[in-house]
Amino acid sequence: MHRALLDLVRGPWPWWAGGIAIGAVVPLLLFLANRHFGVSSTLRHLCAACVPAKPAFLRYDWRKESWSLFFAAGLVAGGWIAQHWLTSGPRDVMPLELFSFQALGTPRGILFMVVGGFLVGFGSRWANGCTSGHAIMGLSLRRPASLVAVLGFFAGGLFVTWLVLPAVLP
């Protein structure tokens, strides 16, 4: 029984199990920490904490938001636990020829890792939220502005997947 349960957890999860587990972060954070779900603001707090010469946007007391940096540290630890203790076998996570340190010397690697990451950081701050803050928390709060953001996420994503990837991938 115990064994069967562990095997179930170790295999890939069906979408409904993943959805329930991800959705549960909303009540967990709200009831246990009284905080709204959102990850991208951690990028802002990291910048505010680590970069010496800062524009006004990054000059504030990031220590007041230290909970979110603990949350981010937890994400790193959780990734380690999932990969080392809760995995049944290798899965097709990402094309490793695009996401590798060697690929950093190629235009393709720079596009997918450096440009991709830069746009995520720039766009999430401009939109004031990312997938967690807008698509999950914002829609849960029935915010029209979050629906606009999610439509933007999809417009940008569809453009890249349908028009950019066919042109740059072999």
Add this chain to the structure above:
Amino acid sequence: MRRNLVALAIGVYFGIVLLKSEAAYWTRIQEMFRFGSIHMYGIMGTAVAIGAGTVWLVQRFGMRALGGEAIELAPKPAQYKAQLLGGIVFGLGWSLSGACPGPMYSLIGAGFLPLLVVLLSALAGTYAYGLVRERLPH
């Protein structure tokens, strides 16, 4: 400090879930934008249903947080131009890198170290936004 430790624990949980649900997978994000499977749509839909149910419970019954604090549900102010334009920029990066900020952290923990490059680039993007913020429509 208690809040920080609780946030750390919930972060560990979310980091595990992001990988096990495969929402942190570049391949799943591409499959979603190609409309190739219900997987990501099912995840998002279910998660929003649970989030919306939670918000409803708080609003309907005035439920409080641990320790008796009132739960603040006031949304962030809307800036429609910023949400649309910033959202599009985010979407371009989301499809290229296959990772929104949460998955970047958990993939690094899982040992996909090239994601460190993606995370550093995202920090650079955040900083760059801070530099040009006044000149962008909001």
